[in-house]
Amino acid sequence: MSRLIGTYARAVRAPIISQGDDLENITVDCILAAAKNDGFELKDRDIIGVTESLLARSQGNYLDIEEIAEETRSVFADHFVVLFPILSRNRFSHILKGLAMSGRQITVMLSYPSDEVGNHLMDLDAMYKANLNPHTDVLSRQEFRKLFGHTFKHPFTGLDYIDLYMDLAVDNNIEVVLANDPLAALSYSKDVLVATIHDRKHLKNLLLNNGGNTIIGLDELATKQGKSGGYNPEFGLLGSNLAGNNRLKLFPRDAEQFCYAVQKKLFEKTGKTVEVLVYGDGAFKDPVGKIWELADPVVAPGFTAGLMGTPNEIKMKYIADNELVGLSQEEAQRQLKQKISQKGTNLLGQNASLGTTPRQLTDLLGTLCDLMSGSGDKGTPIIHIQGYFDNYASD
Numbered sequence: 001m002s003r004l005i006g007t008y009a010r011a012v013r014a015p016i017i018s019q020g021d022d023l024e025n026i027t028v029d030c031i032l033a034a035a036k037n038d039g040f041e042l043k044d045r046d047i048i049g050v051t052e053s054l055l056a057r058s059q060g061n062y063l064d065i066e067e068i069a070e071e072t073r074s075v076f077a078d079h080f081v082v083l084f085p086i087l088s089r090n091r092f093s094h095i096l097k098g099l100a101m102s103g104r105q106i107t108v109m110l111s112y113p114s115d116e117v118g119n120h121l122m123d124l125d126a127m128y129k130a131n132l133n134p135h136t137d138v139l140s141r142q143e144f145r146k147l148f149g150h151t152f153k154h155p156f157t158g159l160d161y162i163d164l165y166m167d168l169a170v171d172n173n174i175e176v177v178l179a180n181d182p183l184a185a186l187s188y189s190k191d192v193l194v195a196t197i198h199d200r201k202h203l204k205n206l207l208l209n210n211g212g213n214t215i216i217g218l219d220e221l222a223t224k225q226g227k228s229g230g231y232n233p234e235f236g237l238l239g240s241n242l243a244g245n246n247r248l249k250l251f252p253r254d255a256e257q258f259c260y261a262v263q264k265k266l267f268e269k270t271g272k273t274v275e276v277l278v279y280g281d282g283a284f285k286d287p288v289g290k291i292w293e294l295a296d297p298v299v300a301p302g303f304t305a306g307l308m309g310t311p312n313e314i315k316m317k318y319i320a321d322n323e324l325v326g327l328s329q330e331e332a333q334r335q336l337k338q339k340i341s342q343k344g345t346n347l348l349g350q351n352a353s354l355g356t357t358p359r360q361l362t363d364l365l366g367t368l369c370d371l372m373s374g375s376g377d378k379g380t381p382i383i384h385i386q387g388y389f390d391n392y393a394s395d
Contacts, residue, residue, distance in 0.1 A: 003395055007387040010034065011372045011380030012239045019060035023050070024261045030382050032269065040386075045306065048262060049369035050384035052239070052280040052301060055252035063222055063230035063240070063248045066164055069097025071221055076193075076214060079105040081185040083203065085195035087154065088162040090242045092195070092296050093168065096217065097246075099193070107188045108165055112139070112178045119289040121161065121178070122152050139178040141166075141179055155289055190324040193218070197238060197297055219297070222250065238297040239280060242380045250277065255302025263304050277303035281384075282370030283363050299366035307361050313391070314339065 012034045017023060025051055065089040065334075082099065085092045085108065099106060113127045114120040121144075127134065130147045141162060150160055158320060162176050177188070182203050185192050190213035192202045200217040207215045219236040230251045232239070239251030252258075259276040266274050280296035290354060300307075319339060 006390060007385065008074040009372050009386075010038070010040075010384040011378065012265050012382040012384055013379050014054070014382050017054045017057050017315035019057065021058045023054055024258065024265060026152070027262050027382060028269065031266065031384060032359065034384065042270050042274060043386060044265065044273050044313055045389050046274045046317045046318045047307070047365060047375075047383075047385040047388055048266070048274055048276045048386065049279050049365065050258075050262070051359075051369070051373055051381040052252050052255070052296070054381050055251065055255060055258055055278055056117065056249050058144060059252060059254075060254055061230045061232070061250045062228060062243055063226070063237075063250055064228040064246060065094055065098035065246050066307050067228060068095065068221065068237070069103075070082060070226075072099050072102035074215060075221075076102070078191075079107070080191040080193055080214070081107045081148070081189045081209075082114060082193050083109050083182060083185050084111045084115050084196050084199070086295060087121070087162065088295065089157065089159070089164070089238070093164060094242050094248055095195075095237055095240065096165055096174070097168045100168050100174055103170065103173065104279070105173045106169075107185075108174060108176045109163070109185050109188070110176060110178050111180050111242050114290070116198065117293070117295055118289070119161070120152070120156060120290070122148050126152075134180050136181065137179075138181070139280070141176045141178075144178055146163065156291075169206045182206055186211055190214070190337045192216075193221075197295065221380060223299045235297050235301075239295075239301075251280070251296065255300075256304075257302070259304050272304075275304045275306040277307055277362055277365060277369070279366035282367030283359075284367055284371075299360075299370075300362035303362050309361055310359060311312040311361065313366070375387050 001119050011032050014026065014030050017026070031042070031048060074199070082096065084094070088108070096108070110121060113122045113124050126148065132139075144162070149244065150163075153160055165176060166174055167172060179185075183206070186207065190211060192207055192212055193217050194200050194207070194215065194217040196203055199314045200219060204215050204217055217236070219234075221236045223233050223236045225231045228247075230250050232253055235251045237248070239249070240248040243249040255278040259278060262276045263274060265271065277300045279300050281294045282300065283294045283299050285292045365385065365388070368385065372383050373380050
């Protein structure tokens with residue numbers, strides 16, 4: 001076997017990006033400088049990942065939260081429900097702060113025992129010990145405190161999110177309740193802001209079909225350019241992050257256009273056709289904290305066409321256990337390589353593909369990129385991946 005390395009990824013350092021910077025050329029320059037410095041060459045079908053925050057920052061895609069207040073006043077005439085927001089300082093607290101600045105009365109309905117991405121409000125065993133039925137029981141804030149007090153804190157942040165969200169009220173205009181039946185929101189107000197990330201379309205339709213009046217999602221706020229310049233026509237406030245005391249960084253716009261521009265520039269400089277994606281949160285779940293990391297609306301808001309689809313792979317362990325038993329190592333390798341080379345373009349439903357991961361390539365690659373770049377001080381927001389589309393038969 002002449003080749004011993006399959007897929008590998010490099011995390012590439014980049015300069016601090018500011019509004020107005022030419023991120024296309026900066027990305028290309030960083031990749032080429034890393035290749036020269038570390039002695040590697042770009043190949044056809046290499047993959048370049050760029051974190052969404054770089055693109056948003058270069059675009060100046062920031063929003064003053066006062067604009068959330070102004071838009072809220074124009075949408076909701078009076079009292080409204082904020083349905084199933086996640087528990088997050090970084091992701092949601094500033095959005096709620098802007099909503100509260102509108103002066104409207106707000107009922108925040110939290111799901112329990114956790115939000116949609118796994119941040120818990122209570123211990124699961126304690127919930128059942130309290131004889132709560134999470135499918136039907138609706139709890140006021142006072143009832144929640146009577147049952148659980150202030151004993152449960154978020155394991156990573158140490159925060160009590162009910163207190164955090166209540167403290168964002170303006171003239172006591174926020175109340176918190178807990179429920180899991182989305183239709184319970186309509187008993188508080190017929191006007192609802194759906195704050196979920198991944199099942200927002202279903203919930204909006206459900207509420208509208210059951211007597212809701214004004215039903216919108218976070219993806220429908222901040223979709224048009226305002227005074228501060230920040231907006232996202234596709235995702236609105238979804239994918240936003242805290243960027244200061246009174247400012248949010250929104251999910252980037254025109255990510256696909258950026259990917260194709262980087263692809264084109266790299267081809268012009270190297271003659272190699274690479275694939276490019278912009279990535280946000282990876283789609284994985286922390287087995288200890290039980291938190292699903294995907295707080296962005298999608299893993300990859302933009303990518304080139306070569307990254308569409310799902311893997312088409314044979315499960316080597318299945319073949320080894322069922323078809324190669326008793327063969328010499330040399331013969332087993334020969335037959336396995338031959339089978340992979342002749343596998344065809346669609347293995348869906350075949351035994352040979354049992355146990356392979358039926359996920360979108362962009363979700364897998366974006367997750368890899370997110371894990372490589374980290375979310376702290378590594379300073380490597382650009383990822384170079386090589387050999388991802390190779391297999392055991394590739395020399």
